[in-house]
Amino acid sequence: MRQRHVFGTVFTLEALVAGCVFVVVLAVLARALVRRRAGDAERSERPRLEACYVGALAAFAVFLVAWTAWQNHVEHPAAGPKPLRVDVTGFQWCWTFRYPQSPDHRRVSGTCKGEDMPTLVVPTGRTVQLRLTSRDVIHSLWIPGLRYKTDAFPHHVNTLTLTLDRAGRWRGRCAEFCGQRHWTMDFWIKAVPAREYDLWAQGGTAAA
Amino acid sequence: MTVVPPTETQRDDAGRPVPPGSWLGWVSTTDHKRIGLLTAGTSLVLMLFMGVLALLMRGQLAQPEETFLGAQVYDQLFTIHGSGMIYLVMTPFALGLGVYLVPLQIGAPGIALPRLTLLGYWLYTLGSLTVLAGFLTPTGAHADGWFSYPPMADSEHSPGAGTDLWIAGVLLAVTGSILQGWAVLWTILRRRTLGMTMLRLPVFCWAMIATCLMVIGAFPALLAALTLLAVGRADASVFASNVWNIGYQHIFWFYGHPVVYVMFFPYLAAVAEVLAVFSGRRFFGYRGTALSLLVFAALSMSVWGHHMFATGQAANDYYSLTSIALLVPAGVEYFGMLGTILGGRLRLRTPMLFALAFVPQFLIGGLTGIMVGTPVIDYHVTDSYFVVAHLHYVLFAGSAFGLFAAVYFWFPKVTGTLLDEGMGRLHFWLLVIGTNLTFLPMFALGYLGMPRRVVTYAAFDGFGLLNLLAGAGAAFLAAGMTVFVVNVLHTLRRRHLGRARPAGDDPWEAHTLEWATTSPPPRLNFPAGRPLPPVTSFAPLLDLRRREQREGSAV
Ligand code: HEM
Ligand SMILES: [Cu+2]
Numbered sequence: 099m100r101q102r103h104v105f106g107t108v109f110t111l112e113a114l115v116a117g118c119v120f121v122v123v124l125a126v127l128a129r130a131l132v133r134r135r136a137g138d139a140e141r142s143e144r145p146r147l148e149a150c151y152v153g154a155l156a157a158f159a160v161f162l163v164a165w166t167a168w169q170n171h172v173e174h175p176a177a178g179p180k181p182l183r184v185d186v187t188g189f190q191w192c193w194t195f196r197y198p199q200s201p202d203h204r205r206v207s208g209t210c211k212g213e214d215m216p217t218l219v220v221p222t223g224r225t226v227q228l229r230l231t232s233r234d235v236i237h238s239l240w241i242p243g244l245r246y247k248t249d250a251f252p253h254h255v256n257t258l259t260l261t262l263d264r265a266g267r268w269r270g271r272c273a274e275f276c277g278q279r280h281w282t283m284d285f286w287i288k289a290v291p292a293r294e295y296d297l298w299a300q301g302g303t304a305a306a
Numbered sequence: 307m308t309v310v311p312p313t314e315t316q317r318d319d320a321g322r323p324v325p326p327g328s329w330l331g332w333v334s335t336t337d338h339k340r341i342g343l344l345t346a347g348t349s350l351v352l353m354l355f356m357g358v359l360a361l362l363m364r365g366q367l368a369q370p371e372e373t374f375l376g377a378q379v380y381d382q383l384f385t386i387h388g389s390g391m392i393y394l395v396m397t398p399f400a401l402g403l404g405v406y407l408v409p410l411q412i413g414a415p416g417i418a419l420p421r422l423t424l425l426g427y428w429l430y431t432l433g434s435l436t437v438l439a440g441f442l443t444p445t446g447a448h449a450d451g452w453f454s455y456p457p458m459a460d461s462e463h464s465p466g467a468g469t470d471l472w473i474a475g476v477l478l479a480v481t482g483s484i485l486q487g488w489a490v491l492w493t494i495l496r497r498r499t500l501g502m503t504m505l506r507l508p509v510f511c512w513a514m515i516a517t518c519l520m521v522i523g524a525f526p527a528l529l530a531a532l533t534l535l536a537v538g539r540a541d542a543s544v545f546a547s548n549v550w551n552i553g554y555q556h557i558f559w560f561y562g563h564p565v566v567y568v569m570f571f572p573y574l575a576a577v578a579e580v581l582a583v584f585s586g587r588r589f590f591g592y593r594g595t596a597l598s599l600l601v602f603a604a605l606s607m608s609v610w611g612h613h614m615f616a617t618g619q620a621a622n623d624y625y626s627l628t629s630i631a632l633l634v635p636a637g638v639e640y641f642g643m644l645g646t647i648l649g650g651r652l653r654l655r656t657p658m659l660f661a662l663a664f665v666p667q668f669l670i671g672g673l674t675g676i677m678v679g680t681p682v683i684d685y686h687v688t689d690s691y692f693v694v695a696h697l698h699y700v701l702f703a704g705s706a707f708g709l710f711a712a713v714y715f716w717f718p719k720v721t722g723t724l725l726d727e728g729m730g731r732l733h734f735w736l737l738v739i740g741t742n743l744t745f746l747p748m749f750a751l752g753y754l755g756m757p758r759r760v761v762t763y764a765a766f767d768g769f770g771l772l773n774l775l776a777g778a779g780a781a782f783l784a785a786g787m788t789v790f791v792v793n794v795l796h797t798l799r800r801r802h803l804g805r806a807r808p809a810g811d812d813p814w815e816a817h818t819l820e821w822a823t824t825s826p827p828p829r830l831n832f833p834a835g836r837p838l839p840p841v842t843s844f845a846p847l848l849d850l851r852r853r854e855q856r857e858g859s860a861v
């Protein structure tokens with residue numbers, strides 16, 4: 099859940115800053131509206147003040163760039179030694195999940211029509227590496243609950259590494275417009291305890 | 307707003323094959339004012355049409371699992387709405403405003419390259435018709451969004467003729483915009499009147515310089531992208547390699563981000579002029595603003611990758627740096643606007659209302675822009691309704707409010723009559739309510755997980771209430787725009803019947819040279835027998851008024 103966590107931190111900070119700036123600008127506007135009279139109206143430039151202001155803005159921009167870049171790197175650590183690998187293929191209009199490391203190369207797919215949505219089963223606590231590609235057009239694998247998405251391109255593989263630290267089920271969606279049934283391209287991602295996952299990978303069914 | 311002025315008797319058309327008052331006289335004109343009006347008028351009509359498409363979409367989305375339109379139609383609607391608003395409405399209107407105003411503001415009798423400007427208008431109109439013709443084909447209009455990535459847009463996945471028409475139409479229209487951009491830039495550089503140095507150019511002209519530089523520098527990239535798309539549609543093997551798929555995105559967004567500022571600067575500058583005039587003082591921080599516009603334009607060409615954070619194939623740190631750096635010039639522009647109104651004696655006429663609302667509303671778009679420019683945040687919200695909310699705050703709550711400020715402000719100059727103030731206020735308030743009711747809930751929708759470009763959503767997703775609110779907001783917008791159309795048509799009709807009250811040369815006590823001539827200005831912009839006021843600064847009429855006051859009190 100690293101993604102969700104990092105997103106939460108950065109989003110909160112930026113939303114707070116944005117809120118403050120917004121309130122300040124509103125206050126200035128309100129003041130101008132209430133006062134409505136010419137003060138030192140002939141002053142049409144205050145270069146010193148402006149220079150200080152630009153300096154402050156630039157300093158803040160530097161901080162923001164550096165800090166968010168650092169957070170971005172925290173979010174994408176090098177994958178540990180043996181991640182669990184899942185090959186994800188998007189197609190018009192559903193998903194296929196393949197587990198090349200499972201004994202009989204388990205494969206899950208569906209039609210994304212009505213209730214027939216594929217479920218991506220992963221173990222909790224283990225690093226999972228999704229290798230994303232597409233069979234036709236560009237899709238994008240989005241798990242809103244995780245606050246993360248990555249595009250799935252044809253003729254190209256993107257990886258998405260995640261670790262789910264608690265059991266649960268989340269909704270996944272396609273976020274890149276991919277044609278008429280783009281809006282139905284949903285799936286489930288389900289995290290189960292490692293032992294349950296192993297049973298499932300060997301051909302069992304994960305408790306729904 | 308295709309304005310047909312009353313008979314133009316004072317003109318001497320001896321020896322001209324085409325009487326200037328006839329429709330042929332209009333469409334073959336080399337008068338920049340007419341070309342500007344044609345361009346802006348055409349884009350306003352198209353804006354109404356694209357707005358109707360938006361209303362249909364909001365109707366479809368107002369409640370979950372709605373089947374009113376169906377995906378096939380919905381996909382055409384968001385594509386034509388979005389590409390129409392960008393390629394055929396906000397960009398051409400901005401340039402049309404420049405074509406009309408720039409020569410007047412710099413005291414020139416005409417535009418440089420008038421025939422090229424006219425050709426630009428024709429290409430734009432032809433392109434618009436071509437795009438819209440898609441609706442008449444059996445498979446309907448193009449349906450892959452305004453950026454139309456391959457391979458979705460190739461001939462296998464988007465086989466219809468609508469797509470071909472869309473490519474051809476956008477290509478034509480954008481070529482037209484490029485021509486007009488050259489003409490406006492060349493005019494500012496070469497046709498300034500005596501005394502009009504670069505540092506005495508009105509803020510609007512500086513914005514047009516920055517705008518035209520981006521048009522010239524970045525729009526050709528769109529032509530390249532569209533050509534690539536066309537080639538790929540003819541030869542399917544092109545998009546069988548990732549290089550061209552991701553390459554298209556790079557080329558497209560090299561155009562795609564600067565265009566956002568092309569749809570921003572002219573409106574920002576119109577707002578700046580309005581704020582200064584209705585505060586009764588000089589625009590504050592003129593030099594800082596002019597410089598920041600140029601910095602902005604330069605930076606805008608280095609940020610394109612921030613539209614591609616989720617592709618896994620862009621240098622995210624770099625693009626995030628350049629994107630966030632934009633907050634510096636943007637902050638300078640806000641400094642200027644706020645500084646102007648702070649010490650001013652505000653007069654709250656309709657143009658001023660729109661300009662004042664622009665300030666906080668655009669700010670919402672700008673602040674959320676910094677958020678989506680941060681990769682960690684963007685991974686979640688890109689391609690969701692959060693982005694739809696962001697882009698509409700920038701383009702609608704911001705630029706379109708600037709556009710309306712400009713229309714109310716310059717209408718008396720263009721036609722010689724003021725628009726009705728009461729209806730203007732009604733238009734304003736309906737639009738403020740409608741805009742925020744429509745677009746504010748979309749931030750929450752995106753955060754909660756609603757993807758963009760979906761025809762409907764499931765009841766259990768829980769998006770129903772927020773979408774219903776957005777739908778209600780759209781109804782306010784529709785009402786507001788109806789009031790606007792009635793106001794314009796009503797005023798033009800009264801003018802036609804000769805019943806309108808003349809506005810005079812300078813109804814607002816404005817600052818720049820276009821207000822030193824008659825309303826509407828004569829063919830060569832400034833009446834022969836009347837010398838231009840001396841250009842003593844970027845607000846020559848303000849200087850003149852101040853001087854007269856001083857002399858008056860000295861006597
Ligand atoms: C100047 C005015 C406007 C501009 C420049 C504009 C621009 C855009 C753009 C660029 C898109 C994206 C299209 C795409 O995904 O390819 C879009 C989508 C959309 N717009 Fe607008 N728009 C404007 C006004 C409005 C108004 C007034 C409404 C509501 C009444 C509206 C409702 C929508 C909707 C519902 C979508 C579709 C969102 C989706 O399905 O992803 N727009 N608009
Ligand atoms: Cu998809």
